[in-house]
Amino acid sequence: MAKQISPLDVYPYLPDNCETLFENSKMAIATQLAGRKLKVKEIREIYEQLPPEFMQKYEKLAELLKPTICEIEIGTGIRKVIIGGDDVMFRHTLSFYNKPPIAVDVWDTMNDSELIERIEKIQSFRKFYVGAFLNLDMIAVRSTSKNPAVFKNCVEKIIAHSDLPLILCTKDPKIMLAGLEASEGQNPLMYACDAANRAEMTKLALDFDVPIVISANGSLDELKSLAATLQNDGVSKIVLDPGMTSWGSDFKNTFQRFIKIRKAGIDGDSDLAFPMIALPIAVRKSAAEENTENPIISDYRETLVAASLTVRYADLMIIHGLEGHELLPIVHAADMIYIDPRTPSAVESKLYEIGTPDAASPVLFTTNFALTYYTVESDLESANFNGYVFAVNTGGLGVEAAVAGGQLTADVIKQNFENAAFDFEKRTHKTIIIPGLAARLQSDIEKAMEISSLVGPMDSGRLAKWLEENWPPKN
Secondary structure (H helix, E strand, C coil): CCCCCCHHHHHHHCCCCHHHHHCCCHHHHHHHHHCCCCCHHHHHHHHHCCCCHHHHHHHHHHHHHCCCCCCEEECCHHHCEEECCCCCCCCCCCCCCCCCCEEEEEECCCCHHHHHHHHHHHHHCEEEECCEEEECCEEEEECCCCCHHHHHHHHHHHHHHCCCCEEEECCCHHHHHHHHHHCCCCCCEEEEECCCCHHHHHHHHHHHCCCEEEECCCCHHHHHHHHHHHHHCCCCCEEEECCCCCCCCHHHHHHHHHHHHHHHHHCCCCCCCCCEEECHHHHHHHHHHHCCCCCHHHHHHHHHHHHHHHCCCCCEEEECCCCHHHHHHHHHHHHHHCCCCCCCCECCCCEEEECCCCCCCCEEEEECEHHHHHHHHHHHHHCCCCEEEEEECCCCCCHHHHHHHCCCCHHHHHHHHHHCCCCHHHCCCCEEEECHHHHHHHHHHHHHHCCEEEECCCCHHHHHHHHHHHCCCCC
């Protein structure tokens, strides 16, 4: 069953003097912990300063709040990634956590210039979307030379030019050892341990204290057995590889394995309660071999597989393609599915200056729904707009929904402008531009705020032309 913790479950394990220790009430801290706004490890230091019996409470609290799917850290510093950590099968039940990082491959037979150029492409990729940049997260180093010294040299070069976390890709323990020696202290992910190399790879994972992927060629029974064996040997930082079949009807089996493993983990199977890695790169390779006359087919298949498995339940993936048409669907799918559906995406409700406005510049408003605001901002900046845009607080709802639901009214708009101390008397005009989707509010706004108004276009993409034709207002 899906694990859901309420603040009342957390409350008994907290000290009574939370107001002094945390500068917040006991119930507020319980709510933050239950909702993962505050992590239990962040309060350990406070418990350590309390009488000894409180550490027993802390350990019970940590166990209570431990995610059903184990969280695994890869890398170090600000670029460290965390995978796993989910408690539910469906994000509308609670939420998904820890957006899956995307790793792009390099290989140790690349020459120096090719390697550095590819690393720079991986590191420099970014796409601005709803107030943040979507990036690539990791580098997967493949051993194609089958030579430990060559692999070690390649890993050293990558570390010299990048701070991204690494996945070391080889099933040869000698080559893996060389890679681990080169990346010691970087906390890379080992890929991969299987039935043939289990003993050697287990020892390396324990010696270097790093996470490891276990692979079983698509056999769930063997995967579960390997996971149990590694745990008995003392390995706890495990990532599961459900296997990747070729494109076509076989992909259905891959898709179903991801679902079966996650369901087993959520339902309490401790041998399968670990994050999973997906390898769309393997589908790309098989597609390229099948379609030598049309290589772009492999691009789309890799992208489609990556996006599909993001929603069912890949916690990490390795891809090859670096073109925009390959990457954008993948980074957007990962971003959207891991947005908490319980919390509207909103920007700070305030007056924003765009360009270099003055007293004669136009004044617009929209809502503080992030996608709406950033779309309006982007369209205006592209048009070299100089003016003001107020993001009215609607609780993160868009214009049309907020008007229909009563969150965007003339009184709300008036109150927002007053709270910001925006004085129309200091303008050379007393005119506000209303979104086309809020046209029905025009009369109420004019009466409430004692100003004139103009109804703008339905789509902010038409604002530039609309302003050319309608601004400044004709008296």
